[in-house]
Amino acid sequence: MNTLEKIRKIREEKRKELDLRVNSKVGAKEKHILVCHGTGCTSSKSPKIIENFRKIIKEKKLENVRVIQTGCFGLCAKGPIVIIRPDDTFYAMVSPEDCEEIIQTHIIEGKTVDRLLCKDIDGSKVQKLDDLTFYKKQKRIALKNCGKIDPENIDEYIAFDGYKALEKVLLEMTPDEVINEIEASGLRGRGGAGFPTGKKWRLTKDVAEKQKYVVCNADEGDPGAFMDRSILEGDPHSVVESMIIAGFAIGANQGYIYVRAEYPIAVQRFGVAIKQAREYGLLGNNIFGTNFSFDIEIRLGAGAFVCGEETALLESIEGKRGQPRVKPPYPANSGLWGKPTLINNVETYANITRIILNGAKWYSSIGTEGSKGTKVFALGGNVVNVGLVEVPMGTTLREIVYDIGGGIPNGRDFKAAQTGGPSGGCIPKQHLDTPIDYESLKEIGSMMGSGGLIVMDDTKCMVNLAKFYLSFTVDESCGKCTPCRIGTKRMLELLEKISNGEGTPLDLEKLEELATNIPKTAVCGLGQSAPNPVLSTLKYFRNEYEEHVQEKLCKTGECKALAKIQIDEEKCRGCSMCKRNCPVEAISGEPGKKHHIDEEKCIKCGTCITVCPFHAIA
Amino acid sequence: MSQNMVNLKIDNKDVKVPEGTTILEAARKVNIDIPTLCFLKDINEVGDCRMCITKVEGRRGFATSCIQKVEEGMVVHTNSPEVIEARRMILDLILSNHHRDCLTCIRNGNCELQALATKLNMDNIRYDGEKNEYEVDDKSPSIVRDFNKCILCRRCVATCKNVQNIGAIDSSSRGFTSCISTVGNCSLNDVNCTFCGQCIESCPTGALHEKDSTKEVWEKLKDENTYVVVQTAPAVRVALGEEFGMPIGTNVAGKMVTALKRLGFDKVFDTNTGADFTIMEEGTEFVKRLKENDNLPMITSCSPGWVKYIEMNYPENLPHLSSCKSPHEMFGALIKTYFAAKYKINPEKIYVVSVMPCIAKKFERQRDEMKENGLYDVDSVITTRELARMIKQANIDFTGLEDEPFDDPMGEATGAGAIFGVTGGVMEAALRTVSEIVTGKELQKINFEEVRGQKGIKKATIKIGKDEIKVAVAHGLGNARQIMEEIKAGKADYQFVEIMACPGGCIMGGGQPIQSAKTRMTVNVREKRAKAMYTIDEKSNIRKSHENEILKKIYKEYLGEPGGHLAHELLHTHYEAKPKYKILDNAN
């Protein structure tokens, strides 16, 4: 049997077998226990949960019950997550000790374990995943298979239309037709800058050169973003398949994926995927009996944010220091080892197979005029539902933060949202209704970025936040060009001065000068965008800077030199939460009576502010 | 192939240049100067420092003019207020992390950073802040690295790695703590550095410089009990004038001798004579080895950077090296023996100073192999630059000096000795002598054009009598590596190879006056200095080493036969394998 027939057969048979994953069927013979095995849930012991389930099933000699480790379900805040199919019961914050009860009550007795059900935003308990508000406004395209299939089982991927797009491309389409389709879909690069993907493919295809390369940028460096990691962990084959398609379209037969070594699970799963694809003849020579051959190699990053910049990434693949190259020439003309190279990030690739299968028309019907399709965000910070969300372009920030994210916890107020990581900016309250697309975000001084979306409540100081991002940039600057190497350092020094209460109006002036000139003079995107967090906070929270400089005041207390942590006697109820949590025993007070902080002992760690249920400490 | 021309406008001037020209080059063609720092023509064209930014109409941000190619219809502004403001910010940032002790800096007055600060009217440092502090590396006998003055232009790295193919230094760390360093940030003395000094020649500031030996020379000049003899290498005289504002390629031999005498040296000799000795010895050795087919090709050994290189990188090929000492070492040995005896001076009281275009000579001088009877052949090596500093220190008006000749009895050299300082020169000088020794007939044509010129590797087949010998000449260690790889692989069919560590030969040595990147972009320094060398040769009365009367006399009176016993003792040496890295002392 040739590869093609074999794959088609697996698709047909396996699809039937796995139908219960997508269709609720009462009385189905099999039950599948899906356990999230993404990094978040893994950190909260999901491997132990899987182990326990299997052990118990074996002990109880249960038949027709399978435990499947899947990729990320998205709702990381409620992890570890367990879903039982086909009835689609969603259990949250499961611990290894709960396995016994789930097996006994749910699997054997057919009853729901009520206490493990997830609470929705309104406090009601929800039985099914799809009923959670968190999922209602989402549209899963890139994350389609995440949480649905076992990422280490190629057959499961094939069952859900896996390698069907490749089949279509290789057997029915010409490279130009593939590129036309991608162009027509309106897909833009999900790595941050939003360059039209089809155009990039076309530019690389049009260079007359025999040796070309396809590269997948999986060096997701934006701190607080884990979209790409989740895709690689949950659905690695979608990236493998899309890279093969890209190779066919531009005329390359070698691909590289550059993954952060900090993502061991993703690296391992992608390695498994490549191995399986090779075994199935999906990678290698003469794929599906055509003249087309393609293979992929994994290259590990080693801890340098700048390697997310495409030319720095190329340098790193070549085994060098990841220092960006001056552009032009662009990688489409001169990339890896000087050869034409196509670079897209993980999420961009994850969209390709869907576009090929469902058509450009379908894809371009989702989203806004200039930004088509969906975008995956890693929603984090001061928001109830921390996790991974995928929404159609054009969804507003408010919908993401409040409807999907469940709003701000602890009764605090929304202060700002940060997108684009160290290259992006802060979006204040007045722009909550901005639709998320490339242009709108740019207009309000931020950027799409790779998808980190950090929500901040009103206990956060914007000067301190700018300082945080600048210290990141200073740490991660490659040191090649002067403005970034020394300029960002000087900006950080100025911010430190201001944060320490030593800032002068002249310092603010200097800060703005540097923030204006560095973007114009730095070599690469990292340096050019490094001042963005400062520029955007200056734009929307200038008063905070001025308070720090003129009144030597940091209202949030985050700038320690300017902070004086006090207990508001009016609000204190004497619950002793602060006293119990203080690491240095600086708080005194009898239960039920007003508490007091000893300034001498206080290390201004802020723990008490966070734990006080009455917001009495500031 | 006819080149396509591109029309553009730079600061409102119409410019027409060939396709592929950079904005920087195009601007210089119409006398518009765009400041640069990291740019070094053909060597470092990376656009790191951002000094050369210009505004191109209709483009976002600035264009990096040292690498950006011109395009049809481009409108470039090189000095709009916006550009100037950005440039000043960049320079301000560089200066904010620089040790600004200009007055006492070795490059005071010849520093590209200082010149730019003047040009851009830097009246204060606006963005001052934390400075990186580094220990100065002065452990090696040749080079001092003062990283506090480094501006990270990486010209030295490109030179060391790409031109010389050594890679003793490279960028390390990142961000604000980025620096240029050796492995483990240890001394250049302990790594694969050959002390060629090309990095110094490419450094725009005082971050890299020769180890100063002028103080020890002044001490000896002050000491009445020491007989201080100075000798000057062939290449010094064609470059020294540059330090005093004279045109590149001016031969200032006469003024140099006068200046040295004024400085108080007891004798001023010419290393060119030493070079003649080298030809006699090396030529004799070659004829013998050719006859015996002994470790051919024979490779020259007068470039100490090259010698250190082969000792570290190709120890198994050391037998190919000629056993001859380099000219100034031979000469030093003769001064302390023949000359001392003849003039009845206690050799222990003689202090030989060599003025060299080279900093590796400082290393060579103190090698154990360069000793006779417990005395070093040469006691101090100063570079062309150091000599210039001594002349300035003595307040001598160099350009106004009269010419004086070198001292007897070792003063007069041949044109063959003179061309030692340029690539191909040793080969040519040797061929003149070898040819006449072997054939016993006078050469019809004594210029061997085939080994001259700037090509990295020159190969030729030379007819000597009935026989033909194959020769190769390589300059620059990157080219030397190619030849060595051929030899190592057994693919080399040459009999005689000349190698010099520095690209261009000694005239471009690491001790020569430093020319700015701007000069190097517009003037072919190498060609001008080389031309001056060949002019000296052409104007010489005697142009073959074996016809040097002094030589004949010394062989007759003292040394005996070339390659004979005493000659061997004094003028030859041996070399041995050296570790590339001495950093594993405390393993892990």
Next chain:
Amino acid sequence: MEKNSCCMDKKLEKELNEILEKYTDSKDNLITILNEVQMKYGYIPKIAQMKISEYLKIPMAEVYGVITFYSRFTLKPKGKYTISVCLGTACFVKGSEKIMERLKQRLNIGEGETTPDGKFSVDSTRCVGACGIAPVFTVNGEVYGKATVKKLDEVLDSLQ
């Protein structure tokens, strides 16, 4: 003692040769090889730098330049426990800065340093991807989520 360290070197050399043999001498293998050495020894020993330099024909200064560029590579062995605080944005917003400060204060060392007794090393990391349970720190790779200063203190007290 000397003899001992010599044997150690021999063993190390043998192991390094085994690692190198797995790769071609193509220069682009440098980072992959360094990653493997780092994983195996917890740092890149000088002798490994030398071997890699010889094998790939890359000057040692360049190898060193690459090692010092990437934050995962270290030149010194780590302590028995490497405690790494995530300073990614999600953790930062949830107060990981305070955890880091406390850690440095307790151990009296800075980031990237190891206590004199070789027991603890302090590191920062940019996002381990456990943003759902921010702030987090890790001890020898094991993730501790929803961290507080108090929790850190408890963990430190429990490590011997």
